[in-house]
Amino acid sequence: MGKLILQDIHKSYGKDEVLHGINIETGENQFLVLIGPSGCGKTTLLNIIAGLEQESGGDILLNDRRLNGLSPKDRDIAMVFQSYALYPSMTVRNNILFALENRKVPKAEREQILMDVARMLQIEHLLDRRPRQLSGGQQQRVAIGRAIARRPTLFLFDEPLSNLDAKLRVEMRSEIKRLHQQLQTSMVYVTHDQIEAMTMGDLIAVMNEGVIQQLGSPESIYNDPANRFVAGFMGSPSMNFLPVVPREEASGLCLRVAGAEGDGNLLPVPPKMQGALRGQLGRRITLGIRPEQITDPGSAREGEALHSIELDVELLEPTGPDTLVFTRLDGHSLVARVHPSTHLQIGSRCTLSFHMERAVFFDPENGSRLA
Template sequence: MGALAIKNVTKSFGDTDILKGINIDIEAGEFLILVGPSGCGKSTLMNIIAGLEQPTSGEVHIADRLVNNVAPKDRDIAMVFQSYALYPTMNVRQNIAFGMETRGVPKAEQNEIIARVAKMLQMDHLLDRKPSALSGGQRQRVAMGRALARDPKLFLFDEPLSNLDAKLRVEMRVEIKQLHQRLKTTIVYVTHDQIEAMTLGDKIAVMKDGIIQQFGSPQDIYERPSNMFVASFIGSPSMNFIPCHLVQQGEQIGVTLQGNGVPLFVALNNRPELKDRIGQKVVLGVRPEQWDVAESEHALQCQVKITEPTGPDTMVYSEVNGVEMIARIHPRAATGPGTSLPLILDVKKAVVFDPETELRIA
């Protein structure tokens, strides 16, 4: 059964087009991430799914039911906001029970659901506290508990972790992932944080300017980005973009890379899409971790400009083909600024973009 289907949805405010033909389809139990920079339209899309906004055109189906003209309360959804939206005069138990009270759920059933949800979220000991006596993470748990008590067909999370500090965000991310794995619930989750997108989602929709730039699994989007925007937005540090010319050496087609030593020809084999582009400009996309340090005839000598130790890795900044390039390497392999470092590229994982359209071509 399809849990959510968004078909050709558009949204305009006056002459401003916010959403420009959105199409998304997910199955029951999937975790969908809507990710993109501020102003890309992801929150507007979430509000349309929730029924808080009406689409200008297009259809929204929840569990195979057209809901365009269905009120939010009748869509069988539950929302978790970044602001928690808890009632300050009620304790945790009452906050979780409030929605059930208004729906007329029997008291015994309410108590059973509250006990189950509290145990699931490890907050049994918090049930008698008011929101003012809770930490940010605990308040977010209560907001999640209130949503879980609904047992809806669809959960909507609108940037639920953005008000938390970095350490707590990581902890809550793990909790949300574990919760999804246990309950197999269907979740739509809005975030601008690409780390959240990569770690939580089964499917990711990367948005920009009201358009879905790419829709797919986290791994597919990371390894095979559809364009330079997706490649730069997903991944930290983001992908290196190295301007090159496609050249042919014998039977091989490739690019030449220039560090601070002898230019290095890098063959881009088994990429038939490049045959008609020999002599043209391209952009080679290389993730920082696709470089390794080793003395070899296939190594590119690069002058180290800056190093950034992060603990498990060191980011090394250098220059290739006249642009800044970042390599993520083992700390023991890093050398200081001003030294020359031999870097070997895992060329099988590199991608090639058209510099004009910015679309991936190979």
């Protein structure tokens, strides 16, 4: 078991503050993912938890035990690095046993731990090889096995899959998630890959410029983003953003696309959003809508304030399970997802249904959520 609490963590290098009061509390045995662009502070935060860097302020608690000031070896934490950090002159067996030997674990117990870990990771046949004789995926398994052998309260992973090819990343993603379920202990995982974050995390912290932009479940991060940064960072392809102006029309509250030539298109405002958007009448705001929420009528779901518009197909990208359609609405680029059986041609017209109940709205100046 393991419950991690970070209270008001700050980190400065001279006059440059890189972490601005980080607050996170996990449940027992949760899988926490720290995600954000390069330079956002996620690896710095991981190193502070591990004791590899000193925080400038704040408290770190693991199962109510304060870790501040403790050396890495005294924190009951194991870390798996991006570079694997295996000892090249040692066999797989000795790489896994090394920390146990230093802790004076009895030989019989060491051997039992070794075999348990080897079976769990399916590396029994690799125990007498050296790291240079292993593939990248095999080296990663050994690095994880070395961490498991320590039986820590908390595991830390620093972008452990970034050096693997795409197919192996998917396999190892599942392996780490399965290990989390088997070991029943807490894990903190740093990545810049949103697919890893969404598929692996119980709890996701989206970071930018040393600040947590949103902390929540994968579903809440994706479907209910706190601001425009989170909405744009999570999702592939990214969320569509359109400048719109709320207006009262004879048909009710509508959105006119800003900068549209002539009358342009009107998008309806669902009833549940009208209260919030009436305060924005006549003001340019930002509408956000994900590609899967703009789809062909055959794939559209009822009851989601559907609004259909005929648009020009500029580009098609088949992905297998669906097809991405690149188009424009009143001069603004859009990406839609349609069923692969939808027969479209570049340069043709197609009807796309907008699921307006799933749209979100942001302030164009500070990116804060409006509705």
